[in-house]
Amino acid sequence: MALPVSPLAPESFPELPPIEGVTLATGKAGIKYKDRTDVCLFEFAKPAAIAGVMTRSLTASAPVDWCRKNLKGGKARAILINAGNANAFTGSAGVAAVKLCAKGLVETLGCKTTETFLASTGVIGEPLPAQKIVDALARLHEAQRADAWAEAAKAIMTTDTYPKGASRMAVIGDKTVTINGIAKGSGMVAPDMATMLSFIVTDANISPEVLQALLARGADRSFNCMTVDGDTSTSDTLLLAATGTAGNKKIIDKADPDLRLFRRALDDLLMDLALQVVKDGEGAEKLVTIKVSGAASARAARRIGLTIANSPLVKTAIAGEDANWGRIVMAVGKAGEKADRDKLSISMGGVVLAEKGERAPDFDEAPVAQHMMGRDIQIEVDVGVGRGRATVWTCDLTHRYIDINADYRS
């Protein structure tokens, strides 16, 4: 099934400069796809500090369990990723597959078992042919390059229609540091579960504990505010590794003022990647930004925003370019968070459609209709009870979502 590239795709893959201390390679293990790369290996010359945000699914995949365990050590020498098979709900065979891959990494790289990180994405419930991945390891090890980021972003794709990457620079003390990241979506993308897969590397010298705090906070404002279909992957994995090769004084305190610019750059990169994932939501024709204000708390605002963002009726109205704000009222009503129906106001594209609990008198529908025909839909909702605010992002629900998902496994 060849999918057309999302109309929301960026014009090209960005420039991701080499980062000292990490190399990458991709290969064809033939797990599911033909004639394309499906495995990717990140190697760290020396143990890198590592942090991770993993799915909260109670039916998490075997590789997620593996990463969670190894994250406790805080050190990484390898991240091995495959596309086409999620190694989820594969029972003892799944655990054996993970161990086989890790053993292959230990033998090929001469690293410790606890320094190996694994991620798998694709079909759930099919046994992973791990030996095919292990057989590819020697070639992947030999083919390592510092400039293979674009290839890596391609190798981890499943129903993605374009590779996703981003890069940022920042200054820590007197050193310039770089952050590179890649990500893949595009279904089963839902909040509180990071994206499906995203891997970020920096040359900054930061302790694993501080990295973890930075990543958790950043994910909460980016990946955890995005939703495509409200479904939660068993495999969501977001890893951040720091090689420390930039030579800055090691950061061991998350409140260190020297972190300010780095934190901002990391947050910006996470948001960039998360938006790329939403823009490649299965069947997406429009990016929808929903700003909720006036909620009882920021958390309540996010929940209201996500309820709007996950409503099939809202999403299909947007696909139909219909400013059907009645469905937004409905979604606010079902979110289960405090809202004052008679103070509710709703804007689209900057035009107030409803205020104080009813249709705005004599609003001009023409600019709203024009706005709905665009790619970038802006919705603002004030629920009239407090000062909580949040912004969430989603895409519309189109025929292509059905095309893609009614026939994914076959």
Add this chain to the structure above:
Amino acid sequence: MALPVSPLAPESFPELPPIEGVTLATGKAGIKYKDRTDVCLFEFAKPAAIAGVMTRSLTASAPVDWCRKNLKGGKARAILINAGNANAFTGSAGVAAVKLCAKGLVETLGCKTTETFLASTGVIGEPLPAQKIVDALARLHEAQRADAWAEAAKAIMTTDTYPKGASRMAVIGDKTVTINGIAKGSGMVAPDMATMLSFIVTDANISPEVLQALLARGADRSFNCMTVDGDTSTSDTLLLAATGTAGNKKIIDKADPDLRLFRRALDDLLMDLALQVVKDGEGAEKLVTIKVSGAASARAARRIGLTIANSPLVKTAIAGEDANWGRIVMAVGKAGEKADRDKLSISMGGVVLAEKGERAPDFDEAPVAQHMMGRDIQIEVDVGVGRGRATVWTCDLTHRYIDINADYRS
């Protein structure tokens, strides 16, 4: 937009016999639709006992507020319903519209304001042209008939593709009693909120308090276990009226043993109507029954079942006739209820696909593939932690759902 009739529709509208003490009439008020009836009036010759289950939406419509208030009195002389406009999120104009309709009823029927019940379904946020309804009241009052149930079921439709009705008989003491009901769906159908609209009348003599207990319990096992798209209407209204004309000794205790057969008949009728609503879910091609067992509680089982039932990925897989049980694993994992991944088992069409946390070895895919091609999809999930059970119903997510909802308001 003429919609094709759902392939899951019953062959014909059932026989609904006259019930002494209630008459009905329908008319064309021209609220939104052309060339079809859009208003319906139920008249009770004497005040009937009445009970109701209303939406839990926090942005409930003006008629829902009205019914909730009048339900406290427990007596009904009239139920007035319109299709095409929900009179929801219409602020003070909505309240005025409700009062105007009630005033019209009081003047036409000579009843009390507290005995009037109103329901509106259709677009949210547009002012309801209530005067058009009031103008139709005299004709509706004159046209009252005991045998207009099928016409009533048609007049309250919106995107429904067929009228929904059911009738049951029961015995209370030495008297035979009848229960008739009509309902309409078909989008914004989600649990804990009844269906969109359903009106049930019996000639049994039962107090409003007992009726309320019976209805709440019955709705919890029928309408509240159904979902089409997870969206919750602002207007959901389920009313049950009892004329008392059957002449049975009045039931004033919900534990009265004489209620046994009536309760069973009512539950059966509610389930019948609820299934008719799901089978007319927007774009439905298949009815999906999901039985969850092994949960921590019945409530947990229902929540897991509804999470499966609302998952776009599960629903599109079923539309594609793909026994993609991996997506069921995913949905169990995101439900937020206790589940043991390594004890999980999943069957479709009676064939075990997965057990003890992995794919069942050597299961025969042919009968499952055959089952998925049918209209009636059976899914059984055991989550392996307790004894809680629940059954929920939904439909698949097809292209027609998008067709219908991307262009409803226009």
